[in-house]
Amino acid sequence: MTTGIAQQFEHFFNAWADAMWSTPLVVLLVGGGLFFMIYSRLQPYRYFGHAYDLIRGKYSDANDPGHIPHSQALATALSGTIGLGNIAGVAIAISIGGPGAIFWMWVTAIVGVATKFYTASLSVMYRGYDSQGVLHGGPMYVIMEGMGKRWYPLAALFAVACMVGALPIFQANQFIQLLRDGVAIPAGLATGTDHFSFDLAASAIVALLVALVIVGRIERIGRLTVRLVPAMVLLYMGMTITILWSYWQEIPAALWLIVTDAFTGDAAAGGSVGAVIMIGVRRGAFSNEAGLGTESMAHGAAKTVEPIREGVVAMVGPVVDTLVVCTCTALIILLTGVWQTHPGVEGVTLTARAIEQVFPVVGIYLLLIMVGLLSFTTMVSMWFYGVKCTGFLLGAERQYYYTPVYLGLIIVGAVVSMETVNGLILGAFATMAIPTMLSTFVLAPKVNQAARVYFAQLRADEK
Numbered sequence: 519m520t521t522g523i524a525q526q527f528e529h530f531f532n533a534w535a536d537a538m539w540s541t542p543l544v545v546l547l548v549g550g551g552l553f554f555m556i557y558s559r560l561q562p563y564r565y566f567g568h569a570y571d572l573i574r575g576k577y578s579d580a581n582d583p584g585h586i587p588h589s590q591a592l593a594t595a596l597s598g599t600i601g602l603g604n605i606a607g608v609a610i611a612i613s614i615g616g617p618g619a620i621f622w623m624w625v626t627a628i629v630g631v632a633t634k635f636y637t638a639s640l641s642v643m644y645r646g647y648d649s650q651g652v653l654h655g656g657p658m659y660v661i662m663e664g665m666g667k668r669w670y671p672l673a674a675l676f677a678v679a680c681m682v683g684a685l686p687i688f689q690a691n692q693f694i695q696l697l698r699d700g701v702a703i704p705a706g707l708a709t710g711t712d713h714f715s716f717d718l719a720a721s722a723i724v725a726l727l728v729a730l731v732i733v734g735r736i737e738r739i740g741r742l743t744v745r746l747v748p749a750m751v752l753l754y755m756g757m758t759i760t761i762l763w764s765y766w767q768e769i770p771a772a773l774w775l776i777v778t779d780a781f782t783g784d785a786a787a788g789g790s791v792g793a794v795i796m797i798g799v800r801r802g803a804f805s806n807e808a809g810l811g812t813e814s815m816a817h818g819a820a821k822t823v824e825p826i827r828e829g830v831v832a833m834v835g836p837v838v839d840t841l842v843v844c845t846c847t848a849l850i851i852l853l854t855g856v857w858q859t860h861p862g863v864e865g866v867t868l869t870a871r872a873i874e875q876v877f878p879v880v881g882i883y884l885l886l887i888m889v890g891l892l893s894f895t896t897m898v899s900m901w902f903y904g905v906k907c908t909g910f911l912l913g914a915e916r917q918y919y920y921t922p923v924y925l926g927l928i929i930v931g932a933v934v935s936m937e938t939v940n941g942l943i944l945g946a947f948a949t950m951a952i953p954t955m956l957s958t959f960v961l962a963p964k965v966n967q968a969a970r971v972y973f974a975q976l977r978a979d980e981k
Contacts, residue, residue, distance in 0.1 A: 531941030538948030544799045547809045550955050551629025554636050557962060561973065562635040562833055568976065569830045582821040583645075583653055588831050591820035604839065605889060606692045607801050608847040609868040610940070612857050615797030617772075618779030620848040622798025623805065627840035630808025631833045636958050637811065639829030639965045640664065641818035648914040655818010656903075657811035657954045658910045664961045676811060676953040677907035683946035684812065684904035686728070686924060687931025689893035694720050695867060697886065718929060724894070725928040731898045732921065750891045751843065757884055758846035761876045765853040772852040800944060803951070805844055806836040810947055811954035812903050826972040829965070897928065 555563075571577065572588045611619040637657070646659035658673040665672075694717050762769060780798070781791055807813050813835060820828045847869060851857050854872040873881040901924050909917030 535944035554632035619798035621780035623802035626802030638832030641814035643825035656815035679949035690931035
């Protein structure tokens, strides 16, 4: 009976995700990002150097409204996006959609730069106060402050979907799966293929560690992520460079395979270009979250009076997340050939098999460290998003009702199937995109107006 109910949930969540991630949503995200690129006349793309200055604190003022500096806002946003989507998600994309899915992930990142510029700028431009008088940003406040109270149902839709999408079940599921693959399970915690006791114990420890960080709220999260995120990226880059060096002669062929397969669909489940595009866009959006709105809550917490500054900072996210980290994972899997030699292996385990080919003794432990850091920082950042949405819906004095549910689902996520987890989270993320993108379309002229003034002043100051 229990198995039957679990299968019903799995079927329902995956059907929901498939229905949401249909052609209209792909057009909304990719087409919307392309619209923002053209509408901005590519102007934001010229200011990545300015983004670097902002991140290193050149324009920071401790007296500005907000909670955390630009660098911590970006690190918090990246900690929510650079997660298991970059390791397990890329592996899933290649397993289901073939190498061509990576090309469409790149497309989501390139147009996502423009989308993030607009959404993050709006998250500061239209910040609002909660029921306790604390200033916050995010799509629900953008909708209420920028479009008016009659649009509350749209804001509430985002908040409800985010409360679900921010749940830690995907991170917990994949981290515990890798932990089982990489460590010797103590006697008594597993019998044959039954590892329920081990999953329960390990996830309970993870939940406790997450609890110790989130009690410090966004300020502690910002201080943690600004230290861990750069370390994670550098560690993964080091592993990737070593693997690329081992297979350097095959790199051009791997890159060419990504491009050509994007337009054939030969390796995709379903065997069509449409299937490749759908899988790549799904995974790209899940990875960099451009147009979904979660990262806007982190950027909306930045200490600044200039909305365009945070928009410029946010542009760095898709570049680091998808064009760098996801590409690293894709090349690791393609160069080692495990996507063909290990049929049936999925998620983070496929990436682990690839790394073990180059680091046969320590590879699994290196990846375990990386995934542990990724999943941990993602979980603490996602808690912040979920709790703020709870506060928006129920009042700030009740927002921490979300916390025990969140911590409990770290444990639940570790013991349910990946298919169930995957469907639930993807469906919720798709739902979040609707209010986020619609409000951004409506308010984009306000961003353009502010950007013209800000960039003109910036150019004048540089002369």
